[in-house]
Amino acid sequence: MKTLYELKQNLTTVGAQLKKTEDSLASAAIDPNKTTEDIQQLQKSRDDLQMRFNVIKNQHDQMEKEQQERIQQQERANLSSSPSNPAEQKVQAKANLIRATIRQQAVSSEIRAALGDENTTGGNKFLPKTVSTEILTEPTTRNPLRKVSTITQITNLEIPKLNYTLDDDGFISDTETAKELKLTGDVVAFGRHKFKVFAGVSETVLNGSDANLVSSVETALNSGVAAKEKKVAFTTTPKPGEEHMSFYASGVKQVSGINKYKAIKNAIADLHEDYRENATIMMRYADYMDIIETLANGNATLYSAQPEQVLGKPTEFSDLAVDPIVGDFEFSHFNYDLEALYERDKDIKTGVEQFVVTAWFDHQIKLKSAFRIAKEDATPEV
Incomplete structure (x- = not known):
């Protein structure tokens, strides 16, 4: 007996052949060079393909209906026998969210409630806030910037570049900072730059335990988020409109030395003491x-x-930091928009399902004067 996936493939193949034959028939009908026999042959081929398509579609629809009924029964059974441990309840709810998304079913209000989502209608496509927060702002520590940079999840975020001010405009002792604030203003507004993260889910994992499914998907998503953050922050060739996210393309001051050790020492010394202390x-x-x-x-x-x-x-290490960056990374700030979307995709060649998260974020270097790039210069120092 064919699986539902095989029936979907057959339906797509026969449907494509049917569409091609119908187009050929329409063209032949107005082509004076085509004989009546040619048109009748195309009509016969079309009718044969239409019959095959209908048979496969009936089988597909019946099997899909039976599968959905089994899934709904399983979800009801899961909810009725929900574990008493809150942590296990959340894992179960996350697993149900992933399965429902991949199977293109509505996420029930019970699942959303278990994940702490305020919207219990089940009618939107927004990622429940607790899942979004854990994926986007609490991933694994594969991005060393997360140890030192600021991470938030606030829509339309605007913040002052300095955490404090005084009634005297001359309180800023670093002239570079004063010039930068005068040139760019004392407030930074975060934008929305879209990116997608794909987590591949095999049929075995999808039908396996809740813990394995959630662990597999979250690990993939966390790794994808961390990789994206590092890429935009350390790239030397940013995409148009993303130049401000990169330490190397945003205009951070370069300080040189005859080797990297000297360059780092010179960069530390070149920082103003307000930033050097926490560098x-x-x-x-x-x-x-x-x-x-x-x-x-x-x-x-x-x-x-x-x-x-x-x-x-x-010191933190990243292979993408082609030239050492020295500075107070409190002024490196990643912000994610709250409205992350989740959806599914499928790799037709492998049959692997993809749990996809679309998110919007921005990386702002709040004060470029808080950083230095240590550049090796073989020219002897004078």
């Missing part, structure tokens, strides 16, 4: 090991030292 270094691990190898000069003890002991400031 962190973001760099590639390979560059750090090159520095260690140069400084150690055969002394193995330096290899076991903490990066902060070697470079003088806390």
